[in-house]
Amino acid sequence: MLRWAREWRGLSADAAGRAVDKTAADILAWETPNSGAAPTVKQARRLADVYGRAFIEFFRTAPPSEKPADITPDYRQHREVQSSEQAWQLRTLQEWATSQRLNTLDLFSTLGEEVPHLPEALRASVSDNVENVALVARNALDFPASQQITIPRSARDKFPNVLRAKFESAGILTLKHSDLKKIGARGLCLAHDILPAIVYTSESPGAQAFTLAHELGHVLLRASGVSDKEPYARLVSARRPTVERWCDRFSAAFLMPKDALGIIRPRPVTPLAQISNEEIISLADLFKVSKHAMLIRLVNLRYVEPSFYWERKRPEYIREEEDFESFARSKYYGSRYRSSLGDLYTGLVIEAWNTGKITNHNASEFMGIKNMEHLFRIREEFNA
Structure with a gap:
């Protein structure tokens, strides 16, 4: 049972030993039948905490017949170098999201209420044009571009909450968990026809909005997945998986509709060599997105030459995002x-x-x- 619990948690004997101030040899000796070695009750309780299992389970004669949840497709760019700890954290996060979804279904049943069904219009395939799909999605969510643009700039930090409310009103369970950062991820989607669930994390408001819209793309495709930590560069990278690239482009089209942008800022005949920082900020504020996302959208719509982004602005934006400190925790714990x-x-x-x-x-x-x-x-x- 001790060995099973450690392996279930995804820890090496060395890592488990460090967590309880013992050596790897001590851990392996405790796990070896007839070795004559065993942890004290206090040590076993510490192991139970480290492994995330109930102490009483150590007295079972055989491990429980638990079937691990199938991990959603993992689109993180550097997933091949993830540690066993990160793998366990990903599994735990997915199980948490799954539990909240099942709890929600249970609550609807307890109340005798019907679970809201996704509007039929919220369905797409990677062969669909993202500009058209984004417009249809906005109509299905009753969220015209004018409603987004008229949100006061002073309230732009609340824009992710507006998106969250729109998603939930359409029957998409929208959760938030800071541990996504620990595994180098920005979002998680559990795609279901009834009550799909998406999870996002604490970032700048603009980055949160982009992640939420990206995960909405996964819902439309009915494609579960774990999304990478770097958002906007994926919009111009051909190396990303097809599903991720489609969801990135959908997110940009959803948050910065081409027609609305064209009315506010008509597209030039040929792409400009550069655009002022003031104009980027003004447009980003208007659509409640980050400067980074706004400029890439302008590049992709041929307002601006790509070299202006890659050579001049991308390094600056990457530094700003690395230096960003998330908002302080709520004063009220509850x-x-x-x-x-x-x-x-x-x-x-x-x-x-x-x-x-x-x-x-x-x-x-x-x-x-x-x-x-x-x-x-x-x-x-x-x-x-």
């Missing part, structure tokens, strides 16, 4: 649970709780909250 799980999920928990369909204890388990004070405050703020 609100982070709602931020992670989203309003669709949280609202179902609150509704089931308010109507007596689930108990206080059930509600805390669904939300992953141990402190009931946080739970009551979330309900109070959600109902406000």
